[in-house]
Amino acid sequence: MTTTLDEEPRPLGELTLTQQALPKDSNGNNKVYAGWVVSQMDLAAAMAAQRITRSHIATVTIDGMIFVAPIKLGSTVSFYTRIGKIGRSSITIFVEVWAQSITASAQHKVTEAQFVLVAMSEKGRSQLIDQP
Numbered sequence: 001m002t003t004t005l006d007e008e009p010r011p012l013g014e015l016t017l018t019q020q021a022l023p024k025d026s027n028g029n030n031k032v033y034a035g036w037v038v039s040q041m042d043l044a045a046a047m048a049a050q051r052i053t054r055s056h057i058a059t060v061t062i063d064g065m066i067f068v069a070p071i072k073l074g075s076t077v078s079f080y081t082r083i084g085k086i087g088r089s090s091i092t093i094f095v096e097v098w099a100q101s102i103t104a105s106a107q108h109k110v111t112e113a114q115f116v117l118v119a120m121s122e123k124g125r126s127q128l129i130d131q132p
C-alpha cells in the first residue's frame with residue numbers, strides 16, 4: 001500500500017490494551033506519569049508474548065523509548081503490539097502507545113519501545129518457546 005503525504009499516521013500492530021488515564025495516574029499538571037505508561041506497555045507486551053509462548057514470562061529489556069507527546073488526564077490510551085523476533089526462549093515485542101483526549105477527534109502517538117521477554121517455567125527458569 002502506498003502512503004500519500006495527506007494520510008494521517010496510524011498505529012502499527014494489534015490493539016492489545018486500552019486504558020483511561022485517571023486522576024491517580026497523573027501529576028499536578030493533569031498529565032500522565034511516564035511510569036504509568038511504561039507499566040501499561042509492559043503489561044501489553046506480556047499479554048502479546050503470552051499468546052505466543054503460552055507460559056509465564058519475564059521482561060528482560062526495554063529499549064528505545066522516547067516520549068514525543070504528553071497524555072492528558074481523561075484520555076483514552078491504546079497500546080498496540082507487534083511480534084518481532086522469536087528466539088529459543090525469548091520473544092521481542094514492539095509496543096506503540098497512542099492517546100486520544102476527550103476533546104480530540106483523532107488519536108496521537110505518545111511513545112514506542114521494544115520489549116524483550118523470556119518464557120518462564122513454573123519453577124522460574126527460562127524455557128523453550130514452542131513455535132506453531
